[in-house]
Amino acid sequence: MLTNLEISRGASLLPLQSVAADMGIGEHLLEPYGRSAAKISLAAVEELQDRPKGKYIVVSSITPTPLGAGKTTTSVGLGQAFSHLGKRGIVAIRQPSMGPTFGIKGGAAGGGYSQVVPMEALNLHLTGDMHAVTAAHNLLSAMVDNHLHKGNALGLDPQSITWRRVMDVNDRELRHIVTGLGGKADGAPRQAGFDITAASEVMALLALSTSLRDLRERLGRIVVGYDRDGGPVTAEMLKAAGAMCVILTEAIKPNLMQTVEQTPVLVHCGPFGNIATGNSSIIADQIGIRSGDYLVTEAGFGADMGAERFFNIKCRNSGLTPDAAVIVATVRDLKTHSGKYRVVAGRPLPEAMLEENPEDVFAGAPNLRKQIANIRLHGIEPVVAVNAFPTDFESEHRAILDIAAEESARAAVCTHVVDGGKGAVELARAVMEVCDEPNNFRQLYPDSMPLVEKIETVARNVYGADGIDLSPLAARQLADYERCGFGQLPVCIAKSHLSLSSDPTLKGAPTGWRLPVREVRASVGAGFIYPICGDMSTMPGLSSSPAAERIDIGENGEIVGLA
Structure with missing residues (x-):
């Protein structure tokens, strides 16, 4: 099989104007960024309001290994599969951070014949949204320190400042730093630090904003610390929110791309999955849900993480109601949950884990059962997607199907990495069945609960x-x-x-x-x-052999080593 990069470069792409036209989005709403991506004007949200809503599907997973379960690949494969059934699918995913791209995990374009293309554009800068978030965040950081330096009229307690700085690079040396060293003109010394841009609150609120006005108001509500009486000090009080919003006026617009099968993809925002929602933007969903028959959006990590936040935070803000959920399960993930194997990012899987052993899959079944229950807690019916790998055995796939059947959940084996959309057709059929059934969507708690x-x-x-x-x-x-x-x-x-x-x-x-x-x-x-709850690192470090060592420019000026 060709590499992801080779498949991406060999894909036949439509002009983005044609991709948008198939979504009902006129050329006047597109702002091209080269030939591989385009911004969609926020005016599209209003122009599409009279169109019917498509079905809304969230893709999550069982608790993954450090290698991931393949949610992005499955999201793309499912989105492509609908066209094989005569339906229009739209995919909405997060924008990758360059920290993981140059670190251990690599890019986040999907894989094989179920990926967003060109993968180089997606994984490297795209339209610069990450850098805009970085700049807006750090402008507020600078204004916090400038306020302290210029007399601190708000009485901000330096010991209570919670606002750090960010950058889109893995760099453990910056987790804890001291700023303001030097002379009096260089500011007041204090302990501070950097997070990765994906962990910025600016990124989180950009993803949850429903309009430019909403973005401006959310920026103003950011709390940077507390005064000496314990009162919150906000970005609005520092007069920073307006300028931050100006920096983000392009970043708030979703990015349009396409898959190897020319399925439309909305790429927007990339909030950290551990401390934020781990979901792409509400605005992308507002556009996507009225642009096709089915909108497939991905929620980071397992159903206890990204999907729970999708239901209880994202949907609470958007007002959109999901119709179905997909739980991605892999043989290697379920074998890991047997407790017999240790999987480490950047290292090969244990050899014994690659041997045929459906009993190990059954031993890890409690995790899948619990994640099925977690989706149903919210009144939504899940479909289990068995993301097939070449090292799997049919008996192990059958074990996952049997576990799902015991929980009365629909399930399908998917080969979308190798076969593209047609490898996820059975999954699409199962999802369509669930979408046609009534559900009782609910959030776990009311706003008024303490x-x-x-x-x-x-x-x-x-x-x-x-x-x-x-x-x-x-x-x-x-x-x-x-x-x-x-x-x-x-x-x-x-x-x-x-x-x-x-x-x-x-x-x-x-x-x-x-x-x-x-x-x-x-x-x-x-x-x-x-x-x-536990040790959360918001600034990753590089491994002993980061991907950055293998990424380079080839003899003909092409990018090599990107995975």
Whole structure:
């Protein structure tokens, strides 16, 4: 089989004007960025309002290994499959961060014959949205420090500042730094640090904004720290929000691309999956849902993470109601949940894991069963997509199908990486059946529920915890947020994506444990509170052999080594 890059370069692409026209989007709404991508004007949201809504499908997975379960590939394959059944599918995905692209994980264009193309454009800058988010975020950082330097009229307590800086590179050396060193003219020294751009609250709120005006208001609500009386100090109070919004006026527009089969793809925003929603933008969904028969959108990590946030945060903000959910499951992921194998990113799978052993798949079944239950908690029916790998055996695929059948869930084996859209036709048929059935979509908690109860509701019902244990600091922070008027916000629990629990070493569906909440932070502009449960790194580091070592320019000026 050809490499992803070779398949991407060999794809026959339509002019983006033709792709947009098939979506009902006129050329006057397109702003081309070269030949491979185009911005869609926000005016499209209004112009498409009279068109009927398509069916809304979220793609999630069981708890993945560090190698991932293949949600993007499955999303693309499913979107392509609808055309094989005479329907128009639209795909909406997050924009990749260049940190993982040059690190261990590599790009996020999908794979094989189910990928977004050109993969070089998608994974490297695209239309510059990541850099706009970086610039807007760091402008606020500069204005915070400038305010301190110029007299601190707002009485901002330097010890309470929560706003850091960001950049779209993996660089562990910047996690903890001291700024303002030098002379008096260089500012006031204080401890600070960098996060990766995907972890910026600006990225999170951009993804959750419903309009340019909404974006401007959310930016103004960002809390950068607290004054000496404990009151929040916001970007609006620092007079920074307007300029930040100006920087983001292009970044708020979704990017239009296409798959190897010319299926339209909306690429927009890339919020971090651990501490934010891990979902692409609401605006992309507003456009996509009125541009085709089916809109397929991806939610990061397992159903306990991205899908839970899709249901309880993204849909709460958008007002859109999902019709079906897909849970991607792989043989290697279920074997990992047997507890017998250790999978490490950047290293080959254990040889024993590649041997035919359906019993290991059955041993990991509790995780799949729990993730099916997690989707149904929200009144939505899941379809299990068995993402097939060349190293799998038919007996192992049959084991996953049997597990799904025992849970009365539809399922299909998918070969979309090798076969493109036709390899996901059976999955598409199952999804269409679910979409035609009535559902009872619901969120887990009302806005009015106290923050502590919201955290406990998610922990008990989604993660399977026996309860939560608040540190004294977390309890004090929650009380302060309620006092500041933030209690109506939903919660976005920051925990390991490698386990249903907060302990990444606990596989399957752990029981008899409690969720430890060590601190709680507020993303008021984005509109959620995020409790931190475990060690969360918001600035990844590079491995001993990062992908950056293999990426280069070839003899003819082409990019080589991109994976």
